[in-house]
Each structure stands twice: as C-alpha cells, then as structure tokens.
Amino acid sequence: MLNRRLLLGASAALPFLPPGVAEARAPFRNTTPAAWYRFKVGDFEATVVSDGRLPLGAIQPAFPTSSPDEVSALMRDHFLPPDSATLEQNALVVNTGRHLVLFDTGMGESMGEQSKMFGPTTGKLLQNLRAAGIEPGQIDVVCATHAHCDHVWALVNRRGQRVFPNARVAISEADLRFWTDDGNKRGPEFMKVFIDGAKKNLSAYRDRMIMVRDGQEVVPGVTAFAAPGHTVGHHVYAVRSGNETLVNTGDLAHHQVLLLRKPAWEFAFDTDPKQSAQTRSRMLDRFATDRERILSYHFPWPGIGHVSREGDGYEWMPSPMNLTSVS
Template structure:
C-alpha cells in the first residue's frame, strides 16, 4: 500500500519534527559545524596495478556563452538545467590518475600549479597527493596529455623548483614545440605560453617524446586525438586483463560535449578537428565498452561511454570504497 504525501503535509511534518527534535536543545544541535570535507583522492585496482585519482581542485569556466558554440544559448541552458547543473557557471574538475604498476609510479598531468587564471580553487594537486600518501619524489614518470596551462602547471613551484625531481617526463613533441614557442608570446595565447615555458623548459633534458600508437611505458599506449591542441593524446592504460582510457581533454563536459559532440569549444586550437577526434574516439570507446576517465568530468571522473542518438551518454561508475 502507498501513502500519497502532499508537499504541504511534508512541510508540516518536517516543521513539527524541527520544533520537537532539531531545536530541542539536545547535544547534537549544539555541536559546532566542522566546515571540512573528505580528502580529495580516490583509489581503485586495475588488474595488478593500483590507481589513485588525485584532484587539482575545481576549475570554474563561468558562463558557457561563447565558450561552447554550435548550439543556441537557450539550448545550452536547457541541457544544463535538465541535468540540474548551474546554467550560468560551468565548473570542471581536474582528475589526475597516479598509476602504481609495482615497478613504476606514473602521474598523468599536473594541474594548474601556482597559476590562478581560473580562480583560487585550483592548484591543489600536491595537497591531494599528500592526503593519498604519495610523495612527489617517488614519482617515476609524469605523462602529459597536452601542454595547456591546467595540465602542465604543477611541474614547478612558485620559485621554479621542480616538484618531481626523480621523474622522466613524456609529451608529444608537436605540443612541446607549439606551446614553448617564444614567438607566440605576443599573441592571445601569451599566458599559456609563459606558463608552458615556466614548467616545461626546466625539465627539457628529461623530456621523452611519445608517438601515436606507441606503448612508451609498460601498459601505457598513446593515441593521437588532435584538435584541442596540435599534439593532444589520450592514453590506454592496462594491467592484466583490465584497462581504461584516460581522455585528457577529449571532451570537457559530461553533458554538452557528449550529447552534442560536434559542438565547438573555444579553448580548442582547431575546434573542427577536435570535434572529429572526439566523435572518432568516443565511437571506439563506446563500441568496445572501455572504461574511461576524464580529466574534467565530475569527481573522480570514472565511467563508461554509450551511444545515444547522434551523440553519446556518460554513465558514471559507482565509487568502490573497498579495494
């Protein structure tokens, strides 16, 4: 038997409970609010490997107008509100996997570092690693999906000290060449170029350039997905019979660029090429039912991609709290 409850009767019930319970002067009501959140890391097993996702903190992009193009403002607003998201402020996460193979400790992307281009909530990766019990000096390899400011920003600290002193660094040569080109510092990309030079040039002698299709570290294969930047790559990460794809910036938003994958994103170097890469890779991931992890999806960014009409749908994977 079901008992229909009207909104009015529900409010009356909770009001009564509030008067008799919540504000009855018990000890719980007098406890101060803690104002703290859980540590910003999540751990899971991948075959024989252990993966720890660490966060660099939320990255707010602000109003989507002009940033996401190819749909009307009303369409974008409806897509967001239909999914209970703020239509006036797009907030992305920054999820970096740290893969412990037993032989190597591999970090993918390093966040914003000291740059505050997108506000004060970024730059948390070192704190998140400490919360997870991971020491920067234990990192053997740092792998970059591309050389944008929010992916290479945490190589050095504010004084220029390299934070991962024992690591080898991996990037596509085309991206390194493009974003460290001093000739681009006079244009609209100046801040991105300054930041790339600040973080990549100090480790130039430890850079290794990977190639499309190459397994450049055991169980880690690079797959070219250009457009967002000239050398943007995603990575297939495998251990035993398990694998997942780290998408980097293949798609920045779990709704907008999934439901409408041919929409364009203003931070793409070549938006049309980025859309082609996005559709091609998402088709492959959906067809093969490969687990994905996206750098900018809601924490911790793990899930699956399925086809949905002319686009795709992202299904977040439940967080497993037991290893």
C-alpha cells in the first residue's frame, strides 16, 4: 500500500520519470479523422460528408450593419472567439434506394490558388466521400443550393473535367443566369472570382442541368423550395421518406448563434441582405413551429438539429450523434 507522505516526499525529490525515459514514445499525429456521419431519414440512408473547416477570421466585418459590441457579446456569451470565427461545411449525401444525391460540393480545387482563399482546411469533400464508401461516379444528381464557391466549385477539377461524371446538376435558373453573367462583375471584390468559378464549374454540366423551381420534386423524395436573398436563386431541399423529413437549408443562416438569435441581421455575403433576412425569419419560424429537423451547411459538425424559439430569435438544438440511428 502506498504511503501518501512517502509518495509526496519522493515526488518532491525526484523527477516523476527517470531521465532518458521521459520522452513521449508516440509522435504527435497532426492528422484529423475522416469526417463523415451516417444516419437514416425514413427508409433513406443519409451521410453528412465534411468539406473541412472554413475560417472567416474576425466575425464583425461579416455583419456590417450590426453593432460590433453586440456581435462580440453574443459570441463571447456562447464561448466563441469574436476574432477567429470558423464555419463548417456539411455536405449531405442521400441514397433514396433509387438515386444517390449529393447536396453541394465544397470548395474543390478547380480554381487553383483561389480555391484556397479560405486556407488549406477546405476542399476535403472527395477524400471524406471516399472514406464513407461513396465514389464520385456513383452520384446521380448534385443538388446545388446556390452557386457560391463553397457550394459548387468542386463540380469540376482544375482541368475543367467533371468530378461527378454521371451526375446531373440541379440548380435554379436564377442562380445559373446570375452567376454566369460577366455583367454582374461589379460591387464587392469577390464577385469577379465567384462568377469565373461558377462559369467554369457549371458549364461542364450545361447539357445535364435540372432547373429547379419552388415546390419542384427533383427526384422522388427530394423537393426544392425557393429561399432567395443569400443569392437570387438560393433554394433549400426537403428530403422525405415515410413520416420523416430532413430539410437541407444550405446558407439560409451561416451562424448558429448570430443569425438564429438575430435572424434580421444583414450578412455581408448576401446578394440581397434584406430579402435574405426576410426569408430566414419566415423559414425559421416554420421550422420551429413544425419541429422540423434540419441540416445546416455551415453550422457545427455535422450540422443536424432543430431550432427552438428563444426571445425574439431562435436557439440551435443540435441532435445527439446517436449510434442507434446508424445502420
């Protein structure tokens, strides 16, 4: 039996481990595990696949019309650093039994250095997709919520070849037109590269497009709904099987605290920030009322949960990563 006084005395006099033995035998790994998460929506098999983290840096510039003090206070109150905000990129894959559908593609590498504008942590979709046992050639449809870099730039590789050779691409005609029109290269600095990237990625699928409209079923069990504002043709997608629903909300809200607590705040990357705020408020109200399960592209991994009413806004209620839901 250990004598506590002896032990304390010994540890004061001697190093805990003798010299020469104290070095760690295992090196630091500096790697992250494959990021995919599998669950069911009714009879459908769903897999969230990460494209990696998207660091934004200081969060305040993303909310140019909001009080900097209020932004910082909300972040700190939720134990988040205001000077280094990070968004996730949660791409959903749904196997309906008849179709394999990918929702958004992440940043990819099609635009070379510009594909790394948010640093080296993005562009991980393909490796995580393969780690989840899914090959790009198996994807039947890519449903794009909108044509921004972090959602469609992995449709082609650097040489402009289709990454998903057998897929059709579902996107709204409004977004297709807007983001492939050189006439819209005005305003914020990012517009030029966003349009160049959308043109390169979408043109490779020109003869295999599905133009989605509000309320349209893309494949059986997947329905598009117009949610304009973030972009002119931003759409969300409801996945339904049996009596279960999951709504893939794309970029309806980018931050689980700031834009749920303050749905009316204007976000710098919105094409029409006021319309975006109206759409966000209307849809969040419906999701809270209907107790709808949602998947949010940029919320903390894996982005699945519910919104509940809290004051004038909402609170994010992440779903537990429940092993019993894994098939």
